[in-house]
Amino acid sequence: MLKTSEYFNTLCKLLDKHHIRYCVAFGTLLGIVRENGFLKHDLKDLDFMIYDRIWLDCKRWADFLLEAKSLGITIECVADARYFCLWKGDVHADFHLLEDRIDHYCVTVTSKRYAFPRNIYEINKIEFNGTTTYVPRYAEDILTLLYGDWREKKTSGWGNPNANFVDNYEKIEYKYIISVEK
Numbered sequence: 001m002l003k004t005s006e007y008f009n010t011l012c013k014l015l016d017k018h019h020i021r022y023c024v025a026f027g028t029l030l031g032i033v034r035e036n037g038f039l040k041h042d043l044k045d046l047d048f049m050i051y052d053r054i055w056l057d058c059k060r061w062a063d064f065l066l067e068a069k070s071l072g073i074t075i076e077c078v079a080d081a082r083y084f085c086l087w088k089g090d091v092h093a094d095f096h097l098l099e100d101r102i103d104h105y106c107v108t109v110t111s112k113r114y115a116f117p118r119n120i121y122e123i124n125k126i127e128f129n130g131t132t133t134y135v136p137r138y139a140e141d142i143l144t145l146l147y148g149d150w151r152e153k154k155t156s157g158w159g160n161p162n163a164n165f166v167d168n169y170e171k172i173e174y175k176y177i178i179s180v181e182k
Helices: 004-017 026-035 052-056 058-070 139-147 166-171
Strands: 022-024 045-051 074-078 083-088 091-100 104-109 112-117 123-128 131-136
Touching: 004 045, 004 058, 004 083, 004 091, 004 131, 022 026, 026 045, 026 131, 026 139, 058 074, 112 139, 131 139
Parallel strands: 022 131, 045 091
Antiparallel strands: 022 045, 074 083, 083 091, 091 104, 104 112, 123 131
């Protein structure tokens, strides 16, 4: 049986090898920040954000996906190419496209589209699980936007009812924006 930690390390190294800008997200981010590990109830699910400008480099993506396939990884694309999943054994890694907008980023998760201030996804390089990976600079703020009180362990009822969806992104508090990229 494939260990989540081994698969995580393989994917991080593969993403770095192909110069694909990414960061961990959702349950994987929550586990790293709160538990300094993987969430026990989420061991078969890894989450990553991929920056949409990467998609423009078709050769880099093709090389990444071909090498993933050569490692026995199954590729599944869903949600209008805003999301794809890489399976190996019984562990899957969800890759969510972080869409760059003029003044914010959008990400689709299941049927919901979230909006975040642009600079909330500046990334920091960290060592985790014996490998180098990337986390959002404002990880705690992102977790609060997504989950509300994420510091408390819950077994159900996750999600922030006040999360910023695209249809009300104008209401996002922009206190985390330091500068706007051109």
